[in-house]
Amino acid sequence: MEDTKDLVSKIQAELQGLTTSITDVVQTFKKMQEPIAESRQKVPEATVQLEKITEQTAEATHQMIDRVENITKITDEIVQEIGVLRKTLPATYFKNRSKIRDTVNGIEEKAQQNLDDALVILNALQFQDITSQQVHHASTLMEEIEDRLHHLLDVFEGKEGIEQLQSFIKQRVFDPNASFGDSSETQDDIDSLIADMQKNKVKK
Amino acid sequence: MQNLKILAVDDSPTMRRIIINTLKRAGFNDVVEATDGKDALAKMKVEDFNFIITDWNMPEMDGLTFVTNVRSSKEFESMPILMVTTRSVKDDIVQAMKAGVNSYIVKPFTPDTLKDKIMQVLQAT
Numbered sequence: 275m276e277d278t279k280d281l282v283s284k285i286q287a288e289l290q291g292l293t294t295s296i297t298d299v300v301q302t303f304k305k306m307q308e309p310i311a312e313s314r315q316k317v318p319e320a321t322v323q324l325e326k327i328t329e330q331t332a333e334a335t336h337q338m339i340d341r342v343e344n345i346t347k348i349t350d351e352i353v354q355e356i357g358v359l360r361k362t363l364p365a366t367y368f369k370n371r372s373k374i375r376d377t378v379n380g381i382e383e384k385a386q387q388n389l390d391d392a393l394v395i396l397n398a399l400q401f402q403d404i405t406s407q408q409v410h411h412a413s414t415l416m417e418e419i420e421d422r423l424h425h426l427l428d429v430f431e432g433k434e435g436i437e438q439l440q441s442f443i444k445q446r447v448f449d450p451n452a453s454f455g456d457s458s459e460t461q462d463d464i465d466s467l468i469a470d471m472q473k474n475k476v477k478k
Numbered sequence: 479m480q481n482l483k484i485l486a487v488d489d490s491p492t493m494r495r496i497i498i499n500t501l502k503r504a505g506f507n508d509v510v511e512a513t514d515g516k517d518a519l520a521k522m523k524v525e526d527f528n529f530i531i532t533d534w535n536m537p538e539m540d541g542l543t544f545v546t547n548v549r550s551s552k553e554f555e556s557m558p559i560l561m562v563t564t565r566s567v568k569d570d571i572v573q574a575m576k577a578g579v580n581s582y583i584v585k586p587f588t589p590d591t592l593k594d595k596i597m598q599v600l601q602a603t
Contacts, residue, residue, distance in 0.1 A: 449535050460566045464571055
């Protein structure tokens with residue numbers, strides 16, 4: 275009889291300890307809920323900021339393209355005007371005027387150099403398309419985290435299985451591996467692969 | 479080169495402007511732009527083109543579906559198609575070639591690469 279009493283009090287003590295532990299765990303969960311909810315709320319703010327970066331970068335890039343197009347147009351006109359000048363002047367004009375000839379040739383060369391540089395600047399602006407894809411990828415990853423945090427909060431609040439999970443992931447089109455590196459090596463590899471495929475096609 | 483009418487398909491307005499400017503500098507002045515595969519197919523119904531440059535990742539209709547659509551038509555089975563994309567994974571390139579692209583350029587490209595590939599495709603087709 276004494277043994278049974280002892281056992282009951284031991285079980286009671288264990289149960290009390292267990293109750294305290296469960297209360298502690300619940301309290302810890304409650305404490306965790308707030309920062310999780312806060313983090314979840316911050317994700318949309320972050321994605322909005324990222325989208326703003328994409329928009330503003332695109333806008334700045336278009337302004338640069340406008341300027342490059344303008345420089346190209348004016349420089350083309352300079353080259354054309356030099357051509358007109360050469361045609362207008364008699365063929366013998368530059369014979370005894372080497373300084374004028376060298377100056378005209380120099381202007382033409384510099385204009386051509388400007389056109390080449392303008393094309394290099396223009397092509398460097400491809401970074402905007404590539405970085406916008408990288409930003410889209412980052413936004414999608416953040417929305418995936420938002421989804422998971424939302425799911426976790428539902429579990430804490432005992433809503434799991436009651437409500438259908440709302441998805442916060444927006445549909446975006448991007449290449450997750452887009453990168454702005456030196457693509458010349460990659461291009462060489464691609465050319466070899468295509469050449470091999472074409473050879474095999476011919477053999478078949 | 480002057481008689482070549484090119485259709486440039488890319489959802490990025492930046493890329494379309496870069497491609498068009500680069501093509502013009504290379505002597506290809508007749509370029510029409512489309513924002514995705516669907517838009518490109520609509521333009522091909524009302525205008526004649528001799529060459530297509532297309533991106534892969536695009537909304538509405540992606541580049542691969544667009545190329546498959548073009549190749550499925552008897553009228554366009556020999557249309558030269560150059561894919562210009564950020565996708566450089568081997569499987570993607572194989573998939574694009576199987577779908578019917580004539581050549582493939584990875585972004586960011588250089589003006590010389592674009593011009594050379596167009597000339598190569600034109601010589602081969």
